[in-house]
Amino acid sequence: MALPIRPTHQTYDIVVIxxxxxxxxxxxxxxxxPDFQGRILVIEADPTFEHAATSLTNSCIRQQFGTAVNIQISQFGAMFIDRFKEFMEDDSAPDIPIQSFGYMYLADNDSFAETLANxxxxxxxxxxxxxxxSPAKLAAAYPFYNLDGIIAASHNPVNEGYFDGGTIFDWLRKKGGQLGVERIHNRATGLRLGANKVTHVALASGESISCGAVVNCAGTRGAEISAMIDAPLPIEPRLRYTYVFEAETPLPRDLPLxxxxxxxxxxxxxxYYMAGAAPDDDHPRDPDDFAMDHNLWEDKxxxxxxHRxxxxxxxxxxxTWAGHYDYNTLDQNAVLxxxxxxRNFHFCNGFSxxxxxxxxxxxxGLSELLIYGAYRSLDLTALGYERIRANAALTERAVI
Structure with missing residues (x-):
């Protein structure tokens, strides 16, 4: 069903872009x-989500990160997936299993092997x-790898692998609507400021909505939204390519990522099998550029x-398809x-x-900030905007 273009009300407690x-x-x-009794408006420029990262993702989860906050974020994600029916409070909700084949990081030099070990x-x-x-243990468990040059590997077979993110997305929208979340097919064109807060969100359809809080969830266009309050974000669209292929001789067991x-x-x-790669020239792209480099498959x-x-x-x-990362050039970490x-403008950007x-x-976490003014479950303060202004990177080395 098509979304309406115009909002129902002139005022919302939370506007999500x-x-x-x-x-x-x-x-x-x-x-x-239950502690929130206000109105929520979600503004979506393309409700087909044809080019959204959500639609073009490889839909995996891992705990193999190099920062504690990212590990803890994904641990809760795994628990949420495992208890999805419970969170939806709906017996008709599906079970969402994680196919835990795990991630397998291969190291071919001492420096990266040490990073993996730490x-x-x-x-x-x-x-x-x-x-x-070790290479010996890896060869015994996965004899189909060519381990020439590999000196170490890191693997986690628990709560790491593929999950059905598309179904979770569908249910979040469905249950949100049942709880009163209003969604419109429109675009935010400006933010009006007054007394150090966003007072109104201007829409492409001509309306100006007053708001209690704004959340910037605009993906690769997140920097465009934050620029409306003169808040620079080091976030840009980066192309990533996905390839699905069939092997004449399938492997004898699941292939870890x-x-x-x-x-x-x-x-x-x-x-089948799914592979991914970045362009050799990994530069920022136009948000509407999803062109494939068809030579990359054959050449690289x-x-x-x-070989592997x-x-x-x-x-x-x-x-094959091309998708975008909302790539944080400072440290490849979210800005939250x-x-x-x-203070009523909230970032939710740069997930890389x-x-x-x-x-x-x-x-x-953001719902806790919006409702209570502070994180209550998992402290995500380390991912705040202050580090962006200070140019103080919280570098995540485990970026794929």
């Missing part, structure tokens, strides 16, 4: 909280099941796959929470490919 996974998660978490210690201290594997030193990653995808991706997994010398490409001065798996914890 961007209605994909993050915007839907924020709106749902707020609406389900990260494993951090992950294990927080309860993750990550293990370091393998991050090869070449920069290519590949995993099982049902009876397929050779890298066949010789069975992939005989494969048939079945599907209120602006230091314009982690957004789908982080949406449960981020939606919960």
């Amino acid at each position: 961007g209605g994909a996974m993050m915007g839907s998660a924020v709106a749902w978490w707020c609406a389900r909280n 990260s494993q210690l951090l992950q294990a201290s927080l309860g993750a099941g990550t293990q370091m594997l 393998t991050i090869d030193p070449s920069g290519i990653h590949v995993r099982s995808d049902g009876r 991706v397929w050779p890298a796959l066949a 997994i010789p069975a992939f010398e005989r494969i048939k490409l079945r599907n 929470g209120p602006h230091p001065e314009v 490919g982690h957004g789908l798996q982080q949406s449960p914890a981020v939606g919960r």
Whole structure:
């Protein structure tokens, strides 16, 4: 059913700009909280979500991060997925299993092997099941790898792998609507400020909506929205390519999401396999640029796959697409929470490919800020905007 263009009311307590996974998660978490009795409006420029990162994601989750806050965010995400029916409070909600084939990071140099080992210690201290594997152990468990040059690996087979993010997204929108969340097909064109807060959101259709708070969930256009309050964001669209292929000789077991030193990653995808790669020239793109580089498959991706997994010398490409990361050039980490001065403007931007798996914890955290003025469950302060202004990176090295 098509969304209406114009809002029902002139005033909303919370206006969410961007209605994909993050915007839907924020709106749902707020609406389900009995302590919130206000109105929520979600503004979505493209309700088909044809080019949204939510639609073009590879839909995976992992705990193998190098910062504690990201590990904890994904741990809650895994728990949310596991208890999805309970969170939806609806017996008709589906079970959403995680296909836990895990992520497999391969190291071909001492520096990266040390990074993996240090990260494993951090992950294990927080309860993750990550293990370091020697080449011998790796070869015994996964004999289909060519381990030439590989000196170590990191793998976590618990709550890491693929999940059905599309179904979760559908249910967040559905349940949000049942709880009173209003969604419109429109675009925010300006923000009016007064007394150090956003007082109105201007719409492309001509209306000016008064608001109690604004949440910027605009994905690759997040920097455009924050510029409306003169708040620079180091976030830009970056192209990422996905390839789905069939192997003439399938592997004897599920393939972990393998991050090869070449920069290519590949995993099982049902009876097929899914690989991903960045362009060789990884520069910012226009938000509407989704052009494929068809030479990259033949020149880089397929050779890298066949080198690491010789069975992939005989494969048939079945599907390809291009998507975008809302890439944070400072530290590849999310920017969350209120602006230091314009306190009712909240950031929810720059996930750099982690957004789908982080949406449960981020939606919960921002709802707590919006309703109570502080984080109550998981402290996400380290991901605040202050570090952007101070140019103080919280670098996440585990970016794919």
